[in-house]
Amino acid sequence: MSHEDIDFSTRRIGALVLRHLYLMRKSWPRVLEMVYWPTVQMVLWGFITLFLQTNSSYIAQAAGILLSAVLLWDVLFRGQLGIALVFMEEMWSRNLGHLFVSPLRPYEMVASLILMSLIRTLIGVGGAAIVAIPLFHFNIFDLGLPLIAFFLNLVIMGWAVGLIVSGIVLRYGLGAESVAWIAVFAIQPLCAIYYPVEVLPGWLQPVAWALPASHVFEGMRELLLHQTFNWHHLAYAVGLNVLYLAGGIATFLGYFRAARQRGLLLHVGE
Amino acid sequence: MNASHQGYVIEAHRLSKVFDQVSAVDDISLQIRHGVTTALLGGNGAGKTTTLAMLLGLLLPTTGSIRILGEDMLQHRYRLLHRMNFSSPYVDLPQRLTVRENLTVYGHLYRLSDLKQRIRRIAGELNLDEVLDRRYGRLSAGQKTRVSLAKSLLNEPELLLLDEPTASLDPDTADAIRTHLEQYQKRTGASILLASHNMSEVERMAADVIMMRRGKIVDAGSPDRLIDRYGRSSMEEVFIDVARNRELHTK
Numbered sequence: 241m242s243h244e245d246i247d248f249s250t251r252r253i254g255a256l257v258l259r260h261l262y263l264m265r266k267s268w269p270r271v272l273e274m275v276y277w278p279t280v281q282m283v284l285w286g287f288i289t290l291f292l293q294t295n296s297s298y299i300a301q302a303a304g305i306l307l308s309a310v311l312l313w314d315v316l317f318r319g320q321l322g323i324a325l326v327f328m329e330e331m332w333s334r335n336l337g338h339l340f341v342s343p344l345r346p347y348e349m350v351a352s353l354i355l356m357s358l359i360r361t362l363i364g365v366g367g368a369a370i371v372a373i374p375l376f377h378f379n380i381f382d383l384g385l386p387l388i389a390f391f392l393n394l395v396i397m398g399w400a401v402g403l404i405v406s407g408i409v410l411r412y413g414l415g416a417e418s419v420a421w422i423a424v425f426a427i428q429p430l431c432a433i434y435y436p437v438e439v440l441p442g443w444l445q446p447v448a449w450a451l452p453a454s455h456v457f458e459g460m461r462e463l464l465l466h467q468t469f470n471w472h473h474l475a476y477a478v479g480l481n482v483l484y485l486a487g488g489i490a491t492f493l494g495y496f497r498a499a500r501q502r503g504l505l506l507h508v509g510e
Numbered sequence: 511m512n513a514s515h516q517g518y519v520i521e522a523h524r525l526s527k528v529f530d531q532v533s534a535v536d537d538i539s540l541q542i543r544h545g546v547t548t549a550l551l552g553g554n555g556a557g558k559t560t561t562l563a564m565l566l567g568l569l570l571p572t573t574g575s576i577r578i579l580g581e582d583m584l585q586h587r588y589r590l591l592h593r594m595n596f597s598s599p600y601v602d603l604p605q606r607l608t609v610r611e612n613l614t615v616y617g618h619l620y621r622l623s624d625l626k627q628r629i630r631r632i633a634g635e636l637n638l639d640e641v642l643d644r645r646y647g648r649l650s651a652g653q654k655t656r657v658s659l660a661k662s663l664l665n666e667p668e669l670l671l672l673d674e675p676t677a678s679l680d681p682d683t684a685d686a687i688r689t690h691l692e693q694y695q696k697r698t699g700a701s702i703l704l705a706s707h708n709m710s711e712v713e714r715m716a717a718d719v720i721m722m723r724r725g726k727i728v729d730a731g732s733p734d735r736l737i738d739r740y741g742r743s744s745m746e747e748v749f750i751d752v753a754r755n756r757e758l759h760t761k
Binding site for chain 1: 527529559560563566567568569588591592594595596598600604605611614616617618619620621661
């Protein structure tokens with residue numbers, strides 16, 4: 241392979257991002273959908289928090305604990321969905337054949353998916369977080385710098401899952417697109433979003449600790465309940481995410497190669 | 511232009527593709543001459559699209575080698591893709607984007623300079639000025655085909671692969687597209703490989719014809735020589751003979 245074959249072009253990545261920004265600009269239902277579900281979730285959990293505040297000493301200790309959890313969980317979910325939906329847009333529009341007879345490298349597509357997922361997650365969860373300020377007098381930005389660490393670790397885990405899902409949809413066709421909506425919920429009970437890992441049965445706890453999200457949510461609770469930032473959890477989350485993201489990228493590229501072997505890039509569909 | 515020393519723009523050697531034990535392309539070798547239009551003919555399921563997909567690198571061959579513009583396609587695919595392009599009515603562009611937006615995205619993918627002027631010029635040449643700011647999904651079949659062709663000509667390819675470029679078009683639009691391709695080839699010296707079911711198109715445009723049946727190349731030559739060899743009066747009759755596996759008619 242020559243230097244030109246392993247090129248990494250920001251212009252090509254920008255071209256794909258531009259393609260999806262064009263789409264977002266002229267499709268308000270798509271933008272609305274990004275903000276709608278995170279906001280509905282936030283409102284629901286906001287009222288549950290108001291109710292539990294007077295009935296639960298745990299919630300009374302830190303009123304924002306449920307709302308922080310629900311918003312941060314949505315970072316992971318939207319991060320994953322952002323990758324999968326943007327990739328499936330190419331399949332729905334039967335555009336993959338044209339894209340991959342251009343000099344676009346599959347890893348450049350991965351980079352553009354990640355960028356678009358970041359934009360979509362910021363719009364969706366950011367919108368819900370802003371609405372929470374006047375509605376429930378809850379400002380997640382009060383978490384300060386740790387919020388950036390929580391956000392990045394969760395969105396990166398979402399990217400890893402999203403890339404695996406995209407690979408599966410490429411390999412098995414749009415008939416498998418429901419995987420994009422359900423995949424992340426298979427691990428949701430293990431992510432310690434609303435309860436600590438120690439609540440889980442002993443044999444499941446090692447599985448939970450192998451998820452970056454569990455470390456983030458445990459760290460979030462420590463910060464809200466005890467005002468301490470646990471660097472130990474952060475280090476674990478970052479280390480695991482390095483493995484998860486590498487695994488996600490490798491899986492997507494593996495499925496992409498399988499698609500080239502099976503002729504799926506020209507014949508996308510169910 | 512940097513074609514190989516023999517003057518072949520494509521050289522495929524012992525190319526095969528097997529899908530789940532079914533042989534779609536079976537041990538074919540072909541050489542496409544530089545600067546001319548070559549037609550790849552065959553009935554449905556003959557292996558034309560599979561062959562085109564392998565030449566484009568969209569599909570990995572089970573066995574065999576491909577050299578394009580003098581370089582190994584499997585080794586230097588991305589370098590070569592800058593110098594090639596492809597159009598097919600069966601591969602779409604994003605429906606909600608306008609024609610201009612689609613061409614802009616693809617122009618960036620090919621890292622083209624002077625993109626705005628380039629789009630304006632190609633739109634003028636293909637009579638797309640009036641639909642540049644219309645959504646691709648709202649265009650007629652003929653307009654979509656012209657947009658797909660505009661996309662494929664954006665980077666001024668030295669090698670253009672076309673899968674049924676005039677399928678489902680009215681005779682007037684089809685003629686305009688053929689004329690444009692002929693003018694492009696005359697201006698740039700580009701090579702064109704064309705998969706088509708339209709025999710009058712093949713007779714008009716192709717200097718060479720490769721005929722496929724059931725994944726194999728069964729005959730090749732210029733349209734005139736094939737018509738003569740089969741003792742027929744048109745490529746349409748030759749096509750039917752080949753598709754139905756008839757013996758050669760001798761004059």
